[in-house]
Amino acid sequence: MDDKVVERQKELEVLLARCLQTGDEEMSFEKADELIELIGLQRFYVDSVTGVMRETGKLWVDGEIGIAQEHMITNIMRKIIQQYNAKIEMKGLVEGLAVICNPEGDDHSMSNLVLEGLLKTRKYRVTNIGGAWYMGDKRAVTNKAIIDFITHARPDIVFISVTIARYLFNAKMIARELVKELPNTKIYLGGLGTRGIVDGELQEGIHLANKDTLRTLNKL
Ligand code: B12
Numbered sequence: 001m002d003d004k005v006v007e008r009q010k011e012l013e014v015l016l017a018r019c020l021q022t023g024d025e026e027m028s029f030e031k032a033d034e035l036i037e038l039i040g041l042q043r044f045y046v047d048s049v050t051g052v053m054r055e056t057g058k059l060w061v062d063g064e065i066g067i068a069q070e071h072m073i074t075n076i077m078r079k080i081i082q083q084y085n086a087k088i089e090m091k092g093l094v095e096g097l098a099v100i101c102n103p104e105g106d107d108h109s110m111s112n113l114v115l116e117g118l119l120k121t122r123k124y125r126v127t128n129i130g131g132a133w134y135m136g137d138k139r140a141v142t143n144k145a146i147i148d149f150i151t152h153a154r155p156d157i158v159f160i161s162v163t164i165a166r167y168l169f170n171a172k173m174i175a176r177e178l179v180k181e182l183p184n185t186k187i188y189l190g191g192l193g194t195r196g197i198v199d200g201e202l203q204e205g206i207h208l209a210n211k212d213t214l215r216t217l218n219k220l
Pocket residue numbers: 045046049050053054055056057058061070071074105106107108109110111114115158159160161162163164165188189190191192209210213216217
């Protein structure tokens with residue numbers, strides 16, 4: 001990418017972050033539109049959304065913003081992604097079915113929305129069952145519900161997104177069961193919670209997503 005584009009991208013990302021921090025939804029949408037026009041939807045998802053949210057996380061850890069403000073930012077960003085995902089047209093033949101999920105316990109679901117859009121642009125029909133799964137007394141029941149749902153759906157691809165490393169064991173358990181039940185399905189494990197995993201550590205049949213998300217998506 002040309003230096004001027006990179007410079008403008010950085011400027012717009014700073015402006016988008018400011019609009020989000022002040023809760024200005026209209027301006028946030030406007031800055032997102034400008035960024036997408038400049039770098040395209042995919043780069044906006046993997047660079048801008050991820051980068052702005054990483055900065056948001058840092059501000060929260062440093063005590064510069066509170067949890068309510070962090071929620072406000074997250075909610076506006078989710079709206080932006082959902083609005084763009086709804087506009088992705090799926091004309092012609094579909095490539096297959098993809099299911100996206102989080103393991104029990106993990107409430108981070110913005111990555112699912114981003115992945116949903118990236119898969120839709122590649123003509124996959126997507127079922128997103130990610131979100132905050134119940135973690136009360138019925139521990140492990142939700143993992144079973146996820147496994148049962150996916151087994152019945154018989155998708156071509158499964159994306160398991162894990163952000164908090166302590167829920168990695170749930171993610172691995174889901175993947176392990178799915179490998180047994182669905183030998184022809186490609187199963188991927190990815191997200192911030194997988195950063196400590198090294199190639200070859202996962203059981204055969206379970207793919208570790210590349211740190212560069214588009215690399216994984218382009219090789220499906
Ligand atoms: C928003 C947010 C929340 C929200 C989530 C709301 C929601 N509905 O999603 C709330 C407030 C609920 C939350 C809660 C917590 N959070 Co939080 N959160 C974040 C924040 C700010 C943004 C995450 C995000 O949406 N990023 C945007 C997405 C698009 O980026 P991404 O997840 O990296 O996904 C990209 C890739 O990883 C990839 N990808 C992801 N999954 C997969 C899967 C596959 C198969 C593939 C191919 C690719 C892929 O695709 C994306 C595009 O490239 C991050 C900061 C950060 N660094 O990201 C902290 C962060 C993740 N949270 C953190 C923590 C500690 C927590 C809490 C434990 C805090 C607490 N004490 O309660 C809780 C845990 C709750 C739980 N049980 O899950 C830490 C995690 C640290 C760690 N290493 O474990 C972070 C990093 C903040 C920090 N700096 O400390 N959080």
